[in-house]
Amino acid sequence: MAGAESKSFSSPDETREFKGKGRAEVLVVNGRTVSKATFEPGWKWSVNLRPIAQTDSCQVEHFGYVLSGRMRVVMDDGMQFEVGPDDLFALPPGHDAEVIGDETCVLVDFGQVQSYAKPPGP
Template identity: 40%
Template sequence: MAGLSVRSFDAPDESRTPQKTKLDVVDLGGVKAARLTAQPGWRWSECIKPVVGGDSCQAHHVGVISSGSMHVVHDDGTEGDVGPGEAYVIEAGHDAWVTSSEPLVAYEFDSSTAEKYAAST
């Protein structure tokens, strides 16, 4: 059966606001997507780790950055940068931080991550 689900991130089903972070989550009929806005100075290990615990981010991220940029370092030492207009997959076991002077705005499409990211355990 064909269907269309449309939701606005400006009227999300849920918003989470850890330090220097805003995560807006929309439910598209059982599939969740999120808009992450992270302010300059945001770093996973300083802003999200206190909420979720652990040594590194264990979320699997699939998304695209619309503005701003970030640097990602994996537990195994691999690292790289992601910027505006770039799609990404970030595997579990990493730290990341905003490298731009403007807020990072990214859209996440891994439904499980969108549902659980930055939520207290």
């Protein structure tokens, strides 16, 4: 069993800047990667992260909790939904997303975020 460990997003292990309008602060605690992502108004995955991911849609599995703001998610099959403050969500690979409105969207993601917002390796 892993030992006790505590970290704070005020001193993240890594900060991954998006191509404008936000960033992901990343912590690794007992081998588990968690991110706190900040998406500014006007952020859209297909504009601000597609150039980093180099995929047609987001291929990361997310499991998160929204702290503030709102986001619309559009799955590759056309299904859409919105998340906002106090919402918990599970999101499989194959989606686009965008901030709705003028408020920054902040969420904590416990999903498969080890490589989220990182350029693909050689």
